[in-house]
Amino acid sequence: MNNKENTPASSLAVGYKQRLALGCAVIHEPKIVFLDEPTGGVDPISRRRFWDLINDLSEKGTTVFVTTHYLDEAEFCNRIILIDEGKLIANGSPDELKKMYITNPVIELNTDDIYKTLEILEQEYYPGNISIFGNSLHVRLNESHSTDTENEIKIISDTIKNHSTVRINSIQRIEPSLEDVFMNLLEKKAADVK
Numbered sequence: 005m006n007n008k009e010n011t012p013a014s015s016l017a018v019g020y021k022q023r024l025a026l027g028c029a030v031i032h033e034p035k036i037v038f039l040d041e042p043t044g045g046v047d048p049i050s051r052r053r054f055w056d057l058i059n060d061l062s063e064k065g066t067t068v069f070v071t072t073h074y075l076d077e078a079e080f081c082n083r084i085i086l087i088d089e090g091k092l093i094a095n096g097s098p099d100e101l102k103k104m105y106i107t108n109p110v111i112e113l114n115t116d117d118i119y120k121t122l123e124i125l126e127q128e129y130y131p132g133n134i135s136i137f138g139n140s141l142h143v144r145l146n147e148s149h150s151t152d153t154e155n156e157i158k159i160i161s162d163t164i165k166n167h168s169t170v171r172i173n174s175i176q177r178i179e180p181s182l183e184d185v186f187m188n189l190l191e192k193k194a195a196d197v198k
Contacts (some may be wrong), residue, residue, distance in 0.1 A: 015069055036068075051074075109177050112174070
């Protein structure tokens with residue numbers, strides 16, 4: 005722990021506290037470990053190290069149950085259960101979930117004004133198939149638009165250019181993420197309620 009052995013646990017940084025807690029939880033080599041939000045409040049480097057520890061445990065035969073709001077972390081898991089409002093909405097491996105729920109191409113779009121871009125595309129092009137991901141938009145192509153991805157990228161670009169002064173920084177097809185899966189499921193649920 006980088007010469008922290010004499011430091012009181014209450015004085016440790018969050019990342020060290022989380023690693024100490026994991027060490028205490030596994031010192032007796034349990035067959036099953038439950039970790040609730042183990043990387044909450046932890047910096048990105050510590051998050052990665054923590055997942056290395058979790059993977060080491062798993063490889064040694066320990067079953068590890070993890071709850072997380074970070075769907076990029078869930079990609080490290082063998083099996084995933086997605087829950088919304090206390091109800092199970094999907095389960096499977098990361099690859100199974102992506103293949104099952106994202107059947108059409110996903111386009112990632114980065115502009116200098118994602119909110120204006122979202123407004124334009126919602127009105128003109130893909131209502132309900134666009135989600136904000138950090139500083140980017142993910143556009144899930146419809147069945148009728150998914151056969152020629154390059155042409156759809158050109159149509160999206162032209163739509164934005166024709167309706168605003170928004171500058172496109174990048175636009176490309178990407179592999180869907182678990183966040184794409186989760187957002188797709190929530191949007192389908194909202195559409196079913198209407």
